[in-house]
Amino acid sequence: MASAKRVVLAYSGGVDTTACIPYLRHEMGCEFIVAMAADLGQGDELEPIRQKALHAGADVSLVVDAKERFVREYGFPAVKANALYDGQYPLSSALGRPLIGDLLVETAHAYECGAVAHGCTGKGNDQVRLDLTVALLDSGLKILAPAREWSFSRAETIAYSEKFGIAGHVSKEKPWAIDLNILGRNVEAGLIEDLTWEPTEEVWALTRPAEEAPDTPEYVAIGFEAGVPVALDGVPLGPTALVEQLNTLGGRHGIGRIDMLENRVVGVKSRELYEAPGVLLLIQAHRELEQLTLPADVLAHKLPLEAAYARTVYDGLWHGPLRAALDAFVESTQRHVTGEIRLKLYKGRASVAARRAERALYRHELVTYGPECTFDQSSAEGFIDIFGLPSRVWNAVNG
Template identity: 60%
Template structure:
């Protein structure tokens, strides 16, 4: 089934993407498969993955370090937007997909490939994110998704791979589907498909169980410049180091777990477990700093923008005109969002307990109830009369 001559495959080293290599060549007649593994901070050794791709039949095996770009261009954009899908999920996994799509297209152009491929199945969100992201970046490139079409069970997939020298997983296959990157982990499937089943302790790696957390609170000061996190406890850090250090610190205190029923792009509900300690704290701290530095109307209007922004990311529309327009709005609002937010970490909680900024528009002499009060109390009565006038007229006419 000759769909293309040369294909760049998004490669993770797992069973599905490994089997994709011989499958593309044997079943679809692809002459050359180039494997591309994106290092987005998943923490695993990518050397063996590179070798595994070559042993599975790839003509070339690329490993691209995208951690800095992932943090700077994707994570920080989402933080500036306070992006939480369905007001809960900070898009830790979803944010990686448009970057991988970009890597695939760039590699296809560089190596003269006429198609790109991924190992996504037909029921997930990632197929949408990859396919739509790729077509936005290059509408002429073919997108192949063998795992969406081959119809094999996991056991059949493993058996197919063994025929071409791909070893079966050494240990008993985990019932869970897990994805990890710099921003967090997502865990689904297996026993978690029953919404009443409590997630077992062993599925969590980034966050401690509350019972095992320190008995003393810990404080962290997070510095922001124009909406972007730049320091922890007054120490300037590069984006990747900042996120890694904050993940460790916040996870140690048991904060960052999410257990939710999620509405997928393809129209089904799924039960998802996430760990995203640093990202959740950064969004909460950033939102708090905005409340100190932005006017009421901007803050309140931006909340609706944030919900739209999160939905665009979740639904695979990163490379989209609306997303680009919203970026311009959000970036303009961030000009004043510079300052420090203090967070108290204790027993599964991360609570903002302080904030300061040279751009603060909080006026203590207007807010105080003490001796320094400069608020003109006499004006309140007239204001209430004018403000309440429509309500008064309505009441007189309807309750007469």
């Protein structure tokens, strides 16, 4: 049995996970620490993060390239489900946690570690997501969570790292906590906790303010095959390239900022800032394509299940039976969700400019008022009579 003194830490380079390295060694007695950073599309910052972990005292520091897997296996299924938690948040960070948990377990097995660790606090959602993932995949692994044990404030956490010669990457005056991946960027803590404070531009990174966006609108056509995004403006693209291009386009036009009060799994409300231009454009286009290709009763029943899907992912139950069942339903609806939606991007807003689908349920000959109309209006009277019969009976009995 692998020793719990050998531990794999889910490392992001942030305030908490950086402090975890000396804390695991000096306060929790760990003898061998592997810092594992998952590349979910953070970009150029990952090599400095890998080096930072070594400087902080990790014995091994590695980066696992998982961005293609992240978008294809986690991001796109959520797009098919139009998953928006509380109707706003496209789960950019939440979707990454079960994948990070998978990678923690795989790395623990590879390095013969008996424990995994993370820097999640006791008030956040991520502890739930990671703990559940690890427990479901390998219940024999011990889970260490230093940030649930210590009682540091954010400034004290920075100071603890500095005791070991680890320079803070944020200031004590503006201690933003940032989580970034290809699907979006999350910012919390510091002044954000003050509900009367309006975020200043220094907080945002992926998006322009709408008032500074170009004065000329830009159009983008998003192509789907069976619900999966596959092309932009007719050019086939892989998952990561497609999302990256939409992030750039949307951000340039001020699209994708979210400032919301969020209902955390642990029962508290928090204020969160998100930037997710690409995935929000994908969900908007996908939802419109579904309106064109799915019948009304399927759309009506899918809508509450979309909220359930978002809640299930948010709550950390990616590996549970409900998510698998919801995915099966969603997948069954996507067979004919193939086509193209053209969006107009302008001053912080995206609007639908054109729609096209191979199996569109919109039939011009049925809805037109022109001479080519094939709708039999003479059948309407009988339809209305039968359709209204239950209500007329109720009124006659109870009226």
